[in-house]
Amino acid sequence: MFGQAADGRTEMALTEPAFLAGSVADSVLFSIRIDKYLTEIFQDHSSSGFSVPHLAMETDCAPICRDGDEHCTDILIVEAFYCGSHKQLMDCLMRDPAIGCRADLVTMSGKKWHWRARTSALHLSGMIRTDHKYRVVFASSVLNLAELVALRPDLAALHKVLYFHENQLQYPVRKQQGRDFQYGYNQILSCLVADVVAFNSKYNMESFLSSINGFLKLMPDYRPKGLSDRIRPKCRVLYFPMLYGDISQCLHNADVCSSAARSDTQKADCADDPALKRCRREREPGQCEHSADDHSSQKASQVCGGHDSDADVQFERKEFCNSSSVEVSSRCSMSDDASTVERQAAAAVDVQGGQISRCAVGNPDDQVTAAGDRVKPLHIVWPHRWEHDKDPHTFFDTLFRLKTEGLPFSVSVLGETFTDVPEIFGEAKEAVKDHIHSWGFQAEKSNYYRVLQEADIVVSTSKHEFFGVAMLEAVYLGCYPLCPRSLVYPEIYPDECLYSTPAQLYKRLRYFCRRPRAARTSRTK
Numbered sequence: 001m002f003g004q005a006a007d008g009r010t011e012m013a014l015t016e017p018a019f020l021a022g023s024v025a026d027s028v029l030f031s032i033r034i035d036k037y038l039t040e041i042f043q044d045h046s047s048s049g050f051s052v053p054h055l056a057m058e059t060d061c062a063p064i065c066r067d068g069d070e071h072c073t074d075i076l077i078v079e080a081f082y083c084g085s086h087k088q089l090m091d092c093l094m095r096d097p098a099i100g101c102r103a104d105l106v107t108m109s110g111k112k113w114h115w116r117a118r119t120s121a122l123h124l125s126g127m128i129r130t131d132h133k134y135r136v137v138f139a140s141s142v143l144n145l146a147e148l149v150a151l152r153p154d155l156a157a158l159h160k161v162l163y164f165h166e167n168q169l170q171y172p173v174r175k176q177q178g179r180d181f182q183y184g185y186n187q188i189l190s191c192l193v194a195d196v197v198a199f200n201s202k203y204n205m206e207s208f209l210s211s212i213n214g215f216l217k218l219m220p221d222y223r224p225k226g227l228s229d230r231i232r233p234k235c236r237v238l239y240f241p242m243l244y245g246d247i248s249q250c251l252h253n254a255d256v257c258s259s260a261a262r263s264d265t266q267k268a269d270c271a272d273d274p275a276l277k278r279c280r281r282e283r284e285p286g287q288c289e290h291s292a293d294d295h296s297s298q299k300a301s302q303v304c305g306g307h308d309s310d311a312d313v314q315f316e317r318k319e320f321c322n323s324s325s326v327e328v329s330s331r332c333s334m335s336d337d338a339s340t341v342e343r344q345a346a347a348a349v350d351v352q353g354g355q356i357s358r359c360a361v362g363n364p365d366d367q368v369t370a371a372g373d374r375v376k377p378l379h380i381v382w383p384h385r386w387e388h389d390k391d392p393h394t395f396f397d398t399l400f401r402l403k404t405e406g407l408p409f410s411v412s413v414l415g416e417t418f419t420d421v422p423e424i425f426g427e428a429k430e431a432v433k434d435h436i437h438s439w440g441f442q443a444e445k446s447n448y449y450r451v452l453q454e455a456d457i458v459v460s461t462s463k464h465e466f467f468g469v470a471m472l473e474a475v476y477l478g479c480y481p482l483c484p485r486s487l488v489y490p491e492i493y494p495d496e497c498l499y500s501t502p503a504q505l506y507k508r509l510r511y512f513c514r515r516p517r518a519a520r521t522s523r524t525k
Contacts, residue, residue: 075103076128076158078139078148080120083110084416085165085240085469086140092241093138104129113142117168117183121147134158140165145190162194163238164204166466169211171389184215191231198238203488204466205235240467244476247449254446377408378516379437380509381455383448383474386417386425389464396428398506403432407513412438412451415470452477456519457512459505460484468492480519482508 079090087110094100106127108120121144137155139145141164149156168183187208191197199205212228380399384390402409411432413425417440429439437455442448452458458474460483467488475481482505483489485498499505512519 072133073102073104074133074135075099076132076134076137076155077103077105078124078128078137078143079105079107080116080124080143081110081113081140082107085467086110086142088243088469089140089163089165089240092243104132104134114183117142117144117186120144121151124148125151128152128155130154136161138163141167141187141190143190144186146186146193149193159196160194161196161198162190164197164199164208164466165240166464167199167204167208167211169215170207170466171464181218188212188215188227188231191234192227194234196236197231197234198236200238200240200467201488201491202237203491205237207466209235240469242469242472242476247473247476250446251449251453254444254450375516377410377435378457378509378513378519379410379412379455380457380459381412381414381452381474381479382459382461383412383414383452383470384460384462385415386421388422389462390415391461391463392422392424392428394461394502394505395459396424396431398502398509399428399432399435401506402509402513403435405510407510408516409435409509409513410437411435412455413440414438414442414448414451416441449473449477452479455479456516457482457509459509460489461505462487465489480512480522 077090077093079086082090087107090105090107094103094105106124108116108123120142124143125148132154134155135158137158138161139148141162145160145162149160164187168187171183199208209228209232212231216223216227382392382395384392386392399409399411413428413436429436438451442451452474455474455477456479458471458479458481460468460471460481462468462484465487468483471481471483472492481493481497483493483498485500489498499508
């Protein structure tokens with residue numbers, strides 16, 4: 001449902017205005033500023049510079065704060081796995097001026113995910129205060145919401161919103177064990193208890209709903225029927241909010257601090273910079289906790305743009321158009337009906353990004369790297385968790401083939417690591433040691449963004465992805481994406497960025513290794 005906010009900005013509610021509340025009179029409207037959400041930073045031609053992507057929960061406080069309490073807290077936000085994108089979403093809500101002042105945030109650290117999924121409800125039930133005036137509870141699907149409500153009956157009457165970053169019915173378990181059934185089963189129970197179930201992509205929603213019946217067949221008997229039909233009416237697609245302004249500001253702050261470090265007269269100023277303090281404050285891996293009001297030196301990057309007459313190429317019969325401007329497609333605005341995105345996937349850089357045009361360009365042979373050519377080798381980045389579901393074997397096998405052919409490239413392998421790291425990472429580090437640009441988790445978020453900014457190609461080999469924050473961050477910072485033609489990727493990226501087999505991935509990387517300028521001129525760097 002689209003409407004016009006009081007300040008003139010377009011907003012989109014997930015459904016009827018009362019979906020977060022029991023009645024229209026007491027409604028809490030959970031809305032997204034679609035002109036600020038999941039898109040590059042648009043340059044504001046006014047003096048204010050760049051705007052910050054905004055996720056807002058709006059309300060007429062009069063029906064809620066009937067006792068006149070200016071500090072009425074009527075929203076409970078719960079996160080059992082507070083790190084990475086889970087933390088980023090909750091922080092986004094808490095930073096919003098219309099939400100943060102009215103919400104309590106209750107969290108558990110982002111460690112030992114399996115244990116959080118099994119046991120977090122008991123701990124959280126004791127952390128949530130009892131003397132509350134909550135009307136809405138918002139939680140991610142790591143939490144067993146059914147258990148929490150059973151342990152805290154006072155929360156049962158609240159309007160309960162459950163957000164799915166990922167669903168366990170589609171998780172690729174390497175060795176199925178009986179206990180693994182419980183993760184998906186908990187999510188089904190949580191959906192039955194919730195009033196609204198939001199997913200970060202259409203793929204996430206449909207894959208979950210379509211898998212329920214098959215999943216329940218694992219039960220030996222007394223299998224419930226019709227659960228998918230009961231849950232579907234509650235379901236909505238609410239795309240994850242990409243705060244691109246934070247990325248630009250974090251890089252800007254790092255540059256300011258770096259410059260100050262080279263000048264003794266500026267060191268104190270850098271240390272006292274409030275923006276830098278905000279960025280450093282309680283930073284968790286995967287999140288930089290400040291917002292940007294402006295940063296005019298950073299421009300949105302897109303798959304197609306930035307004309308260079310010496311670098312026009314044609315990619316294996318695929319035509320790319322290097323234009324000096326980008327048309328932001330108004331037809332690809334955010335919608336709770338993700339079919340809008342799906343219909344325009346062939347034209348969109350991301351779910352609300354720049355439009356790709358196609359036209360005949362150049363000679364492919366113009367960019368073949370020859371002896372004596374000073375073109376920097378292609379920089380490939382893989383910024384994912386070091387776990388089997390991200391399929392690092394396919395990525396490294398591709399690199400091994402490129403190395404065997406003697407093709408020039410450099411590689412950065414980023415992402416979080418956990419207790420059990422697949423052995424392939426150690427083997428690959430030794431095998432491609434002469435090609436490594438950066439290796440391992442970047443504790444400083446600005447360093448992580450800098451590596452993405454310096455890379456040319458970002459690759460996903462994932463077997464498990466429902467949105468892909470790291471990929472979109474890399475694309476924003478100028479990387480050309482190569483993603484599987486499966487999972488959520490066709491919903492977000494145009495056909496030119498997708499591959500169907502490891503052999504196709506290899507051929508595309510081989511092409512760009514031979515013609516690195518092709519990757520660099522396919523978007524504004």
